[in-house]
Amino acid sequence: MIYLDNAATSYPKPENVYNAMIDHMKNAGANPGRSGHRLSLEAGRAILKTRELIGTLFNIDNPMQIIFTSNATDSLNLAIKGVLKKGDHVITSTMEHNSVLRPITALEKIGVENTIIQCNAEGVIDPEDIKRAIRSNTKLIALTHGSNVTGTLMPIEAVGRIAKEAGVLFLVDAAQTAGIYEIDVNKLNIDLLGVPGHKGLMGPQGTGILYIREGLDVLHFKEGGTGSKSEELTQPEMLPDRYESGTANTPGIVGLGAGIEFILKEGIEKIRNHEKELTQYFIEALAQIEQVKVYGPKDSEKQGAVISINIGEEDSSEIAFVLDQAFNIAVRSGLHCAPLAHKTIGSFEQGTVRFSIGYFNTKEDIDRAVEAIKEICKEI
């Protein structure tokens, strides 16, 4: 099986991720932050360790500002609904995932206004369009760092500057870029950063992160046991407890920590360069196949390791099915939960066949994918 669905979840994980999870579950599987016995303390330390590793990766000064969630969708919902109130205005883009678009749409009911900036056919946004959309009641700019459909990299540095100058909060959805691209929350003026644990960070599914800039007031939507201030019937104010009620996904968080350790050890630049090289190689090979339409920038400098294509007018699901059944190649087809992105790039009806490359893919994998696509083109 050639796995080219890393934008959905990275696979496989580094060996140390599996090992750390099993080791933790077997030898320290207690509840963190509750009881005082040694297993519980060990679980608590393991969680703190992951929090600190995340802090290192994103240059977050205070690891207590890092909230563990169950996935990036969970993070983005908390961020969006936690800061937007009736009468506020939010700016986002047509390249966003439904994990951003659906919460923003849901908030229309309570009187939160939104502007969805139109990106061009390659998924590229003009920061000046964002600047022009800012109103007196604009509270938040929510932008993906890299499209999950075309890989298009967004100018988050420029947008961060615009947000800061305008006194508007800046939320970045780093679902496709965390662990592969440098993200320094201070340098990029990021107030809120939503990240899945199971994609570029190489942790297991069931993990997500929300970074909240210190001093920022974000509502909480879940209350419960936090192991702190147990005598009170109201949620504690201190972070991360305020947003982390109930038993933590300790094995998942331990696995996430192991994933980040792997990344820090390999070096983020090495990971990025490997993925860039394969992306460029793939794009150039695809350019040689007449029936293939490649979406997005078609330039590994301007996109992450996500390449969406179509073959003629063929249904994208059909192509993905053949790639799986006949060639043992795993990709994703359809709309990828980002409908406006497809309207933007012109593939709303057809969807796209999405190849997403991970650190463990090889040049041979790309060769096999190219060969398969050529075979399919011949058959059509």
Place this chain on the structure above:
Amino acid sequence: MIYLDNAATSYPKPENVYNAMIDHMKNAGANPGRSGHRLSLEAGRAILKTRELIGTLFNIDNPMQIIFTSNATDSLNLAIKGVLKKGDHVITSTMEHNSVLRPITALEKIGVENTIIQCNAEGVIDPEDIKRAIRSNTKLIALTHGSNVTGTLMPIEAVGRIAKEAGVLFLVDAAQTAGIYEIDVNKLNIDLLGVPGHKGLMGPQGTGILYIREGLDVLHFKEGGTGSKSEELTQPEMLPDRYESGTANTPGIVGLGAGIEFILKEGIEKIRNHEKELTQYFIEALAQIEQVKVYGPKDSEKQGAVISINIGEEDSSEIAFVLDQAFNIAVRSGLHCAPLAHKTIGSFEQGTVRFSIGYFNTKEDIDRAVEAIKEICKEI
């Protein structure tokens, strides 16, 4: 290490839980319900399998009414906030965990009224008190099945009847009983059932379940990618998608399925009888130690495998610390995130030392605990 903190999380897990998780992660670690390739389909099947196993365990006719959450707190928040609106009234008890009390308290701000029924000093509730508290605007009764402080079993069958007769919804918090006690949602008239995956169900941390009775309208609080109706910017109405946005905790859910398979194989009665036997044995031994005060019913027919004690006027944390450090026995001390329960049983200042027994504990473990308590009593 003698682990007697199973009310926090069961430990160890059955061997097949570890194996199923690792095997799934290594061999089928893709995203369920998104892509169409074989790994993704296998992940989807694995999740469906767990859903069906849960259906079998709780006699839930339609497994699609089972929602995966990140823990019981997550489930309880969704249930409570999903059905209660301004002007509604909810009835609960003083024996509840903060995962019930805190969300209910938070709802006071939006005009949801509550009545917290006083239980007696053993944590026992009188169903008639609940009946008397029902008003014309009562929408929900939220009750624990078994106290996490005293183990006290609540008369959920009687309360279920009262709720049904009054046309009031019935939410059961089965955090301490699922997997050990028979819970038939139909027979018990349960409309909403909140369950952690990592306690009696023997799955990993990071998993929880909410059962929602078919036809019941529960609000959703998270929107995002569901892999369904991706063309729409609004959340799909169909279950479980409506409540399950973003990537599922597939390894966790697979582990949970393995835990339930273990339970179904052993038989729930065998598990309960083992825990009951050890509980009764422990209670009787504790009754012989003069300085020890045991809370709760002190009768394994009336309580789960949770035994809270204090030794004289000693601080509960101090005793737990000594049990860990000098005797290698893991218990939990303090308020156990249930402050009103301690006010009810008279231990609010001192907290309690909580021993919670699991299926893998032995008579020898209890002997060791009793010996340790005797030693500590001698020293004081």
